[in-house]
Structure formats: structure tokens, C-alpha cells
Amino acid sequence: MAIVEQQNRVLLQGNEAIVAGALAAGCRFFAGYPITPASEISELLSVKLPQLGGTFIQMEDEIASMGAVIGASLAGTKSLTATSGPGFSLIQENLGYACVAEVPCVIVNVMRGGPSTGLPTSPSQGDVQMARWGTHGDHPIIVLAVSSVSDCFSVTVKAFNLSEKYRSPVIILSDEVVAHTREAVTIPDTEQIRVIDRIAPGVPPEWYTPYAENNRGVPDMAAFGDGYRHHITGLIHDDRGYPTQNTQEIEKFYKRIHGKISKGFQEIQVTKTHLMEDAEIFVIAYGSVARSALKAVRDARAQGVKAGLLQLITLFPFPRKCVDTYLRQCRVVVVPEMNMGQMSREISRVNQADCRIVKHNRIDGRLITPQEILKHLTTV
Amino acid sequence: MLERAEIIRKEYLRHDKKFPHVWCPGCGNGIVMGALLRGIHVLNLSKDEVVLASGIGCSGRMPTYVDFNTIHTTHGRALTFSTGIKLAKPELTVITVMGDGDATAIGGNHFIHAARRNIDLTAIIINNSTYGMTGGQYSPTTPFGSQSTTSIYGHVEHAFSIAELAVTAGASFVARGTVYHATHLEEMIQKAIKAKGFSVVEVISNCHVQHGRRNKLGGAVEMITSFKKNAVTVGKAAKMSPEELEGKITIGVLTNVKKPLSTEQYQRVIAEARQNVEKNASEKEKNGIKRYEE
Numbered sequence: 001m002a003i004v005e006q007q008n009r010v011l012l013q014g015n016e017a018i019v020a021g022a023l024a025a026g027c028r029f030f031a032g033y034p035i036t037p038a039s040e041i042s043e044l045l046s047v048k049l050p051q052l053g054g055t056f057i058q059m060e061d062e063i064a065s066m067g068a069v070i071g072a073s074l075a076g077t078k079s080l081t082a083t084s085g086p087g088f089s090l091i092q093e094n095l096g097y098a099c100v101a102e103v104p105c106v107i108v109n110v111m112r113g114g115p116s117t118g119l120p121t122s123p124s125q126g127d128v129q130m131a132r133w134g135t136h137g138d139h140p141i142i143v144l145a146v147s148s149v150s151d152c153f154s155v156t157v158k159a160f161n162l163s164e165k166y167r168s169p170v171i172i173l174s175d176e177v178v179a180h181t182r183e184a185v186t187i188p189d190t191e192q193i194r195v196i197d198r199i200a201p202g203v204p205p206e207w208y209t210p211y212a213e214n215n216r217g218v219p220d221m222a223a224f225g226d227g228y229r230h231h232i233t234g235l236i237h238d239d240r241g242y243p244t245q246n247t248q249e250i251e252k253f254y255k256r257i258h259g260k261i262s263k264g265f266q267e268i269q270v271t272k273t274h275l276m277e278d279a280e281i282f283v284i285a286y287g288s289v290a291r292s293a294l295k296a297v298r299d300a301r302a303q304g305v306k307a308g309l310l311q312l313i314t315l316f317p318f319p320r321k322c323v324d325t326y327l328r329q330c331r332v333v334v335v336p337e338m339n340m341g342q343m344s345r346e347i348s349r350v351n352q353a354d355c356r357i358v359k360h361n362r363i364d365g366r367l368i369t370p371q372e373i374l375k376h377l378t379t380v
Numbered sequence: 381m382l383e384r385a386e387i388i389r390k391e392y393l394r395h396d397k398k399f400p401h402v403w404c405p406g407c408g409n410g411i412v413m414g415a416l417l418r419g420i421h422v423l424n425l426s427k428d429e430v431v432l433a434s435g436i437g438c439s440g441r442m443p444t445y446v447d448f449n450t451i452h453t454t455h456g457r458a459l460t461f462s463t464g465i466k467l468a469k470p471e472l473t474v475i476t477v478m479g480d481g482d483a484t485a486i487g488g489n490h491f492i493h494a495a496r497r498n499i500d501l502t503a504i505i506i507n508n509s510t511y512g513m514t515g516g517q518y519s520p521t522t523p524f525g526s527q528s529t530t531s532i533y534g535h536v537e538h539a540f541s542i543a544e545l546a547v548t549a550g551a552s553f554v555a556r557g558t559v560y561h562a563t564h565l566e567e568m569i570q571k572a573i574k575a576k577g578f579s580v581v582e583v584i585s586n587c588h589v590q591h592g593r594r595n596k597l598g599g600a601v602e603m604i605t606s607f608k609k610n611a612v613t614v615g616k617a618a619k620m621s622p623e624e625l626e627g628k629i630t631i632g633v634l635t636n637v638k639k640p641l642s643t644e645q646y647q648r649v650i651a652e653a654r655q656n657v658e659k660n661a662s663e664k665e666k667n668g669i670k671r672y673e674e
Contacts, residue, residue: 029468050653055467055646060493064460067453067490071464074451075472079464097454224449225469227428231394231444233452242397242444243452 008187014152014178015040015082017185018108019048021156022080024193027106028054029079031068033061033087036121037176038110041082062087066094070103074232076223078160082108085118085127088134095169096135097234102167102211102219102257104198106159111175111287113365122365123176125287128342131171132316138254140261142170142268143316147290149183155313161196162268166260167218173315175338177288177367201228210241213252217260261317269319272311273326275301279308281332281377284323284347286312289336289368296373307377315343320350327355334376336360336368356380384418392417392427394447402441406600408559408585412506413442415562416475419569431474433462435482438513438587439506442477456487459494462501470500470643473573480507481519484540488520495549495578498642502572502579505542508587516590527594543582547635552577554634558584558607561631571633577641584629 012020018041022030030045032038046056055072059065062083069079083091088109098105111127113119118126127134131143142162146155152174159170201208201220210230211219222228235243236250244250261268274294276282281300285293290311300307310326312319327333327347333355335344344359351357358376362368403409420430430448434440436455443450449472453461458476466474483491483505494501510528511517518528520540528535543556553575557565565583572579586592586603597603607629614632617625 029464031464047653050646050650051657053650053654057463057467059460059463060489063457064463064490064493067457067460068464068467070453071451071461071466072468073464074461075465075468077468079468094454094457094460223469224431224451224465225429225472229427229447229449231450231452233444234454235452240396 008189009184010187011182011184012149013040013180013182014146014149014174015110015180016044017149017152018082018156018172018174019044020187021153022106022160023048023052024153024190024195025078025157025160026195026197027078027080027160028052029069029072029077030055030081031057031059031065031072031079032081032083033059033065035084035087037112037179038082038084038087038108040179041108062090063093066091066098066107069105070094070098070101073103073105074224076226078104078164080106080108082110084110084112085114086116088127088130092135096137096139098169099135099139099141099257100234100236101232103169104163104167105169106156106163106172107169108172108174110179111173119365121176123288123338123367124365125173125175125289125338125342127173128315128339131173138258140168140258141316142166142168142261142314143173144170144270144313145173145286145315146178147287147311148178149181150185151313152178153185153187157193157195158270161194164196164198165218166264166268167198167221168261173287175287200226205229209239211237211239213239213256217256217263265317265321268314268317269322270313271319271322272313274309274311276308276310276326278306279326280306280330281334281380282308282310282326282330283334283336283373283377284310284312284343285336286315286343289338292368292370293336293373295370296377299370299374300377303378305377312343318346318350323347324350324352327351328353330355332356332358332380334358334360334373334380336362336373338362338368384421388414388417388421392421392447394445397445399445401445403438404589406586406588407438408508408583408604409438409442409506411559411562412477412504412565412583412585413445415566416477416504416569417446418566419573422566423570423573425473429471429473431462431465431472433458433465433474433476435478435487437479437482437511439477439479439482456482456485457490458482459487459490459501459503463494463497463499466499466501467643473502475502475504475573477504477506480505480509480521480542481511484520484542484545492545492549495546495551495580498550498552498577498639500576500578500641500643502581504569504572504581504583506583506585507542508585508591509539510587510591512587512590516587516594522591526591528591529594543580543634546580546582551580551635552639553579553636555580556582556584556629556631556634558611558629558631559586560604560607561611564631568633571636575636577639
């Protein structure tokens with residue numbers, strides 16, 4: 001994968017950096033199905049995983065890929081799948097299973113234009129709300145977005161860490177631009193990368209209650225074959241993991257799986273700010289659009305406009321507190337997105353400060369340029 | 381015999397689970413579960429090393445009741461979960477129990493690919509010719525002309541022969557049994573678990589509540605004894621004409637072949653990949669290039 005090999009400074013494609021991040025985070029299992037623009041992730045992992053004693057498998061479809069990923073994770077192996085829109089539709093079924101059975105795993109969706117076969121293979125941000133609400137039922141989920149090749153590495157490590165810590169599937173939204181852009185990135189030394197692993201039960205099997213409440217809200221996780229002989233199900237279950245129809249147990253279950261994510265807001269909700277200290281007008285952007293937005297903000301500053309950028313790494317749980325702070329500080333927010341306004345509706349939802357929201361939606365399969373954003377910053 | 385039944389009851393059932401189970405009186409699922417537990421007991425497998433996975437439907441509840449590593453997955457997808465478990469921990473014995481609709485309708489694609497792939501898994505498919513849990517709709521194994529809640533004018537489609545489908549898709553071990561022939565079934569399951577590769581046991585079972593009642597096949601006793609009447613062994617079936625075999629149930633081992641296991645082949649891939657890494661590293665060191673890891 002490396003072309004320039006000098007002090008961990010390497011020239012990588014976004015998809016390759018996701019592979020590097022996954023392996024650095026301890027991922028040792030991948031199941032996937034070919035789809036553009038995510039295929040490089042599969043191809044590279046089919047080479048790299050066996051080198052590390054891990055397993056790569058190409059399944060018959062994305063439904064099967066997600067099933068295999070969950071199975072491997074339950075057997076104690078950190079697992080990944082990667083896909084694009086049409087495949088993302090198929091993984092939703094078993095994604096819900098991972099939410100309800102609390103199985104750590106990471107899903108990469110390299111977004112292309114949709115719905116259906118849509119726009120192969122042009123960039124899009126059309127799957128943002130689907131990443132949040134794609135699988136049926138009330139479920140908590142973590143969704144992260146990458147905007148650069150270096151993000152692809154660090155956010156993937158973060159995604160695995162969060163999935164292990166919170167026993168939750170984590171979705172990484174990339175897009176065709178980030179996936180296929182090549183940039184020089186610095187890969188940190190292994191010792192500098194913080195890797196979090198799920199917590200194994202500290203009690204012998206006869207004392208183990210698989211879904212027992214604790215102060216973290218995240219139950220300790222035994223792996224199949226480790227002697228705990230527990231039961232895993234997609235049915236709503238009691239503390240022991242057995243199906244229940246008891247109203248109190250049902251409510252307790254839902255509250256806990258949502259509560260465990262709420263408890264971690266501070267750590268889960270990641271945002272980056274650029275020139276926000278004295279900003280009067282700002283841009284909220286994520287994914288590849290955030291790159292254009294940063295350039296636009298710098299150009300606006302050069303023209304004397306007090307502009308800033310709030311870049312969202314975590315899309316869900318929506319970083320309401322952070323967004324709210326800047327909505328109160330500024331008079332205008334520009335929200336450029338490669339969709340019809342999927343994130344701007346979240347911003348409208350939390351806007352209590354009468355900040356003017358200017359949407360900029362480009363849906364022709366091309367990346368939003370800095371000039372388009374700059375025009376808003378200098379005219380509103 | 382009684383003594384063994386007592387051991388199995390004590391050793392293999394989860395007594396802290398909220399029994400009674402969900403199955404109707406007379407259901408064949410319990411007979412299959414009994415045969416499976418006796419088979420595992422005879423094979424002397426450690427409970428810690430056994431994984432029992434299931435899909436959705438009446439058969440899907442089986443893992444809840446037994447004291448192994450158990451998983452109740454999504455409808456039709458059980459084999460995909462089992463594939464992941466087996467690949468991550470090849471030392472585990474992974475058994476997947478499914479129904480006919482589960483394995484061959486919604487899970488049909490996973491089923492044929494698992495057979496083609498030849499990972500060391502055992503699939504037990506309880507075929508009762510209907511979707512029992514949802515109220516008796518027609519399934520891929522509902523006979524032509526039968527009544528079901530979605531074919532009250534008589535079923536217009538043709539049924540799958542699950543065991544033959546498995547043979548054609550490449551499964552290395554395929555057997556068929558019935559819930560009448562409980563001892564024979566136990567033997568078939570034992571053989572399937574022991575056989576390396578993807579093994580399938582199709583079990584002809586009764587859903588007198590949904591399928592039997594609507595097709596005047598009688599209650600549990602009548603349906604189960606009809607399996608006795610209609611069963612012919614593989615050896616005997618080979619000498620019979622297709623006309624004579626009409627309505628018969630061929631029981632026994634349909635195929636048992638040795639094929640390279642994809643899991644074993646993958647160990648070779650790992651060894652080769654590791655060798656390449658070492659070779660490249662030593663070459664680069666010679667040339668004075670710093671190595672980029674992961």
C-alpha cells in the first residue's frame with residue numbers, strides 16, 4: 001500500500017487509509033461484497049489480513065457480509081465491512097441485530113449518488129439520515145464522517161475504539177472523493193495509537209449475567225468459546241440475554257441501550273473548529289465538503305469577512321451542544337451538502353438562537369467548490 | 381436408556397430459562413433437539429466448544445433452551461453468522477438449525493453459497509412444509525396442490541427437495557431423516573457433525589397444527605407414522621423408479637465426499653502471505669529502505 005516510505009509519511013488513498021486505520025485498531029476480520037467506490041478496501045484487506053493472521057472473506061451479498069461480521073465479533077474478533085449505497089441498504093437488517101445484541105463492529109459506507117443504483121460512481125452525501133435511521137426500530141447508533149485521507153486513518157481507529165467501548169456498531173461515512181483522493185499522510189507509530197478493547201467479564205461463568213446493568217451501561221462481553229456459554233438474540237431480552245415480554249424488562253432494556261450512548265456524548269461527539277473564536281458567520285460542513293469549506297473560510301477572511309468553520313466528525317449522536325454554542329454566537333450559518341439538506345434539518349431542529357440558516361445543496365454528482373461557499377460568505 | 385435421558389436433561393438443558401418452551405404439543409422440533417443433544421453427548425464434545433445458531437421461526441427458538449454458546453439470529457441469515465463465528469474461531473463446532481422457509485426461501489442464497497464454500501459447518505434443516513409460527517403460509521417445500529393460509533385454492537408452485545438441493549450446491553455431506561426415525565436421525569446428526577466440510581441433515585417433520593390440519597393429514601401421531609410408511613432407505617430408493625418414488629421420503633446418507641476445506645485452504649493463504657511479508661522486509665532492509673507497517 002505504501003508508495004513513499006519515509007518516517008511513516010506515506011502516500012495513500014482514502015480507502016487505503018481506512019484499511020491502515022482498521023488494522024492499527026486491531027481489526028482482524030473483514031467480510032464484504034464488491035461495490036464501487038468501496039472495493040479497494042476489500043482488495044487491500046484480502047492481502048493484508050492474512051499477513052497478520054486475520055481473515056478476509058467475500059460473501060454472497062452485503063446481508064451475508066454483515067452477518068459474518070457480527071458472528072466474528074461475537075467470537076471475539078474485531079470486525080469490519082465496507083460498502084456503498086446499494087449495499088448499505090442490504091446491511092440494515094443485520095445492523096439492527098448488532099444494535100440490539102450490542103455487538104461491536106464497524107461499517108464503512110463510501111457514499112455515491114442514490115437512491116438505487118443511482119450514480120456510479122460520483123460522490124454524494126445522500127446516506128446521512130439513512131445512517132442514523134436506516135434499520136427499523138428505536139436504536140442508538142454512532143455515525144462518523146471523514147473528510148481527508150488522514151481522517152480516514154484516525155477516524156477509523158476512533159470508530160473501532162467507540163464500537164468496542166460502547167458495544168455498538170459504528171458507521172463511517174466516506175464518499176467517492178475522499179475514497180479516491182491520494183494524499184501524503186503521517187501514520188503514527190503503533191505505540192502512539194490508543195487502542196480500546198471490549199471488556200471481558202471479570203467473573204467466572206457461573207456468576208456471569210451477559211446483559212447485567214452496570215454504571216457504564218455497557219455490559220461486559222464474553223466471546224463464544226471462552227466458557228461462558230451465553231445466549232445472543234435479536235429479540236428484546238432480559239439481563240440474562242433470554243427473550244422477554246415483561247414490560248419492565250423491555251423498558252429497562254431500551255433505556256439502557258440509549259443511555260449508554262448518551263452517557264458518552266462528551267467522548268463520542270467529535271467536532272473540529274477553524275477560525276471560530278471571533279466568527280460572525282460560519283459554515284457547518286462534513287465529509288469532503290469540509291475541505292472546500294475550509295478554503296472558502298480562509299478566502300473570506302482574506303476579504304475581511306469574519307468567517308469560521310465548524311466541521312462535524314460525529315454526525316450522530318448529533319453534536320447538539322457544540323452546534324448550539326455557535327448558532328448563538330453567529331448571525332448566519334451556511335450548510336453546504338451534497339444532498340437535498342439532510343444535515344441542515346438537524347441544524348434547523350436545534351436552532352433556538354434565530355441564526356439564519358443558508359442551505360447550499362449540490363446534487364449533480366460533483367463536489368461543492370470553495371467558490372460556491374465563498375459566494376454565500378461574502379454576500380449574506 | 382432412561383439413565384441417558386436423565387443425563388441429557390440435566391446436562392444440556394438451560395433450567396434457569398423460562399420453560400415451558402414455545403412449541404406446540406406433538407411438534408417434531410423437540411424430537412430433533414433430543415436427537416441433536418444425544419448426538420453431541422455421544423460425540424463427547426465439550427459444551428464450551430459447541431455453538432448452536434438458529435434463524436427465525438419455531439426452530440429458531442431451539443438455541444434458547446440448550447446449554448451451549450447459543451445465538452438466535454435474523455431470518456434466513458443464520459449460516460452467515462455461523463460462517464463468521466467459525467472463521468474467527470475454527471476450533472469451535474458450529475451447528476446451525478433452521479426451518480424450511482428460513483433455510484431455502486429467505487436464506488436460500490446463503491444456503492447454496494455455504495454449500496459451495498465448504499466451511500466446516502453443520503446445518504440441520506427441519507422441514508415441516510410450512511411457515512408454522514406465522515400461521516401456516518406456503519413455504520418452498522409446501523407440496524403442489526396443498527392448502528395453506530396463502531393457498532386456499534391449492535398451491536400452484538412446486539416444492540424444493542432440500543437434501544438434493546444441498547448435494548447439487550456442493551455440500552460435502554448430506555443426509556435426510558425424519559422425526560419418526562429418531563435413532564436414525566441421531567446417527568445422521570452425529571455423522572454430519574463428524575464429517576469435515578459443509579454438512580446438511582434435512583429432517584422431515586410435522587406441523588399438524590398448521591399444515592396437517594389444513595390438508596387432512598391428521599394429528600401429530602398420524603403425520604409422524606406416515607413418515608414411517610413413506611420412508612425408503614437410500615439403498616432401496618436407488619433400485620426404485622421415479623414413479624415408485626413418488627410421495628416417498630428417501631432417508632439416509634445421500635452424499636459423503638471429501639473436498640478441500642476452505643478454512644484449511646485459508647491457513648495456507650495465511651502462511652504464504654506471512655512468508656511474503658518476511659521476504660519483502662529482508663529485501664528492503666538490504667536496500668536500506670525503512671519499512672512501513674500497517
